[in-house]
Amino acid sequence: MTGGNVLLQLDGLTKAYPGVVANDDVGFTIGRGEIHALLGENGAGKSTLVKMIYGLVKPDAGQMILAGREFVPDRPASARQSGVAMVFQHFSLFDALTVAENVALGMETPPPMRELADRIRSTSANYGLPLDPDRTVGDLSAGERQRVEIVRCLLQDPRLLIMDEPTSVLTPQEVAILFKTLRKLAAEGTSILYISHKLEEIRTLCDAATILRRGRVVARCTPREKTARELAELMVGTVLTPPERAATPKGDVVLEVAALSAPSPIPFGTALRDIAFKVRGGEVLGIAGVAGNGQDELLLALNGELPTAPDCVRIHGRPLGDCGPQVRRQAGLVSAPEERLGHAAAPDMTLTENALLSGALRRGLVRRGFIDWARTRSFAESVIAGFDVRTPGTEVAARALSGGNLQKFVIGRELSQEPAVIVVNQPTWGVDAVAAAAIRQAILDRAAAGAAVVVISQDLDELLEIADSFAALNEGRLSPPRPVAGLTVEEIGLKMGGAHGMEVAHDAS
Numbered sequence: 001m002t003g004g005n006v007l008l009q010l011d012g013l014t015k016a017y018p019g020v021v022a023n024d025d026v027g028f029t030i031g032r033g034e035i036h037a038l039l040g041e042n043g044a045g046k047s048t049l050v051k052m053i054y055g056l057v058k059p060d061a062g063q064m065i066l067a068g069r070e071f072v073p074d075r076p077a078s079a080r081q082s083g084v085a086m087v088f089q090h091f092s093l094f095d096a097l098t099v100a101e102n103v104a105l106g107m108e109t110p111p112p113m114r115e116l117a118d119r120i121r122s123t124s125a126n127y128g129l130p131l132d133p134d135r136t137v138g139d140l141s142a143g144e145r146q147r148v149e150i151v152r153c154l155l156q157d158p159r160l161l162i163m164d165e166p167t168s169v170l171t172p173q174e175v176a177i178l179f180k181t182l183r184k185l186a187a188e189g190t191s192i193l194y195i196s197h198k199l200e201e202i203r204t205l206c207d208a209a210t211i212l213r214r215g216r217v218v219a220r221c222t223p224r225e226k227t228a229r230e231l232a233e234l235m236v237g238t239v240l241t242p243p244e245r246a247a248t249p250k251g252d253v254v255l256e257v258a259a260l261s262a263p264s265p266i267p268f269g270t271a272l273r274d275i276a277f278k279v280r281g282g283e284v285l286g287i288a289g290v291a292g293n294g295q296d297e298l299l300l301a302l303n304g305e306l307p308t309a310p311d312c313v314r315i316h317g318r319p320l321g322d323c324g325p326q327v328r329r330q331a332g333l334v335s336a337p338e339e340r341l342g343h344a345a346a347p348d349m350t351l352t353e354n355a356l357l358s359g360a361l362r363r364g365l366v367r368r369g370f371i372d373w374a375r376t377r378s379f380a381e382s383v384i385a386g387f388d389v390r391t392p393g394t395e396v397a398a399r400a401l402s403g404g405n406l407q408k409f410v411i412g413r414e415l416s417q418e419p420a421v422i423v424v425n426q427p428t429w430g431v432d433a434v435a436a437a438a439i440r441q442a443i444l445d446r447a448a449a450g451a452a453v454v455v456i457s458q459d460l461d462e463l464l465e466i467a468d469s470f471a472a473l474n475e476g477r478l479s480p481p482r483p484v485a486g487l488t489v490e491e492i493g494l495k496m497g498g499a500h501g502m503e504v505a506h507d508a509s
């Protein structure tokens with residue numbers, strides 16, 4: 001690449017945390033108008049690298065050159081001033097404010113509201129991401145919220161747009177719209193640095209890829225010249241095996257949900273409406289849906305954090321709808337919510353303490369009122385070893401783990417409790433290909449051992465791979481479950497997104 005075509009050049013970037021070198025002498029270039037993928041397994045150092053470019057983390061060594069000039073962003077505002085914008089995995093929007101008010105909050109000197117609303121309308125229409133500036137953010141779907149974040153970035157006219165796993169909250173139809181927008185931006189000269197674990201998407205979208213392993217650049221390639229499997233193997237340095245599904249005979253009904261209706265305990269949440277399904281021992285029920293359609297509420301109603309009438313939830317025939325989490329855990333139900341930091345794990349507690357929080361009852365970690373720390377630590381160690389959690393040890397705080405590694409820990413902790421019923425929401429969200437395959441295999445193994453499993457996920461390939469039956473959650477209603485055999489991703493995608501007028505209208509245009 002000639003000098004004039006390079007937008008960002010990274011040289012020798014290094015950043016160490018206690019016990020781990022997150023980035024070790026990382027160097028590569030991003031061309032103008034190039035869509036550049038940053039790939040790597042969980043904990044490889046992708047987030048650390050983009051945080052350095054966005055001014056959130058200061059490198060220990062190395063340099064960056066942006067458009068021919070030394071670039072030393074000391075905070076996000078200075079990165080933004082230099083033309084670097086970032087769309088995060090977790091949205092940072094205020095539910096109670098309108099789209100325009102949220103956008104204004106992120107600007108250094110916002111224009112008058114009416115002018116800003118006009119700019120939002122025209123920019124969003126221009127890039128195929130229609131948005132109504134007057135709508136309250138709390139009423140928007142996940143896909144629409146992401147539009148707010150992207151349009152907020154586009155209003156800054158960025159030279160480099162960083163996107164961290166942008167498609168994990170989108171339906172296949174929304175992904176197609178996003179990719180059209182990103183291609184248009186690239187054609188206009190904006191460079192895009194794109195982090196994702198979805199390798200087929202990388203192959204269709206990206207012009208170049210840099211692959212990190214344990215903090216170092218281990219390969220560079222043109223993604224469309226590789227297969228998804230080859231990309232995954234470059235990331236992990238080993239050969240992959242797809243999950244195996246034993247033809248397990250299904251047992252009796254273990255989990256039965258009937259006439260389950262409940263208002264949402266979450267502000268701007270979705271009420272559950274007359275949900276009914278049965279799951280047999282050995283069966284995996286996959287529940288698809290765009291985030292914000294009642295997934296979180298359904299998980300809470302199943303795990304006991306949202307009590308209902310007794311008959312709404314039965315385990316082995318026992319009515320438990322009005323019982324709390326402890327009673328349900330005793331009855332054999334384990335669960336892992338989508339939000340790993342804060343809900344599934346306490347951020348400032350160590351892994352040992354986090355293991356105690358959910359494992360105490362079923363793993364016998366408390367005896368005669370005393371915590372058995374040795375036993376708890378060895379439980380945490382067994383989860384770390386069994387699920388390949390990359391961490392310096394059990395006494396590390398949950399928040400110090402990379403997103404994917406914490407997810408492996410949380411899922412491993414739940415699956416290691418001999419469950420009769422497993423309820424998980426987005427079990428492989430943010431998890432790399434190898435670890436995702438391991439998590440899916442572990443879920444299938446527990447099903448083969450007789451557990452009834454409910455997997456809530458937006459990843460349709462995942463549901464098709466592991467589920468026996470399938471249902472879609474839309475505005476708090478569940479479609480009647482049907483066997484997975486014979487369903488295609490397109491059919492499921494349409495079922496999931498069908499009720500979202502904006503996407504459909506845009507799709508047809």
Ligand SMILES: Nc1ncnc2c1ncn2[C@@H]1O[C@H](COP(=O)(O)OP(=O)(O)OP(=O)(O)O)[C@@H](O)[C@H]1O
Pocket residue numbers: 017018020021022040041042043044045046047048049390400401402403404405430432
């Ligand atoms: N604030 C921190 N304190 C201590 N260690 C950290 C911190 N942030 C990251 N790390 C460690 O640095 C390494 C790289 O983490 P990073 O989040 O950059 O990985 P990643 O490639 O983005 O992973 P993932 O795909 O799971 O999000 C990991 O071992 C992680 O545990």
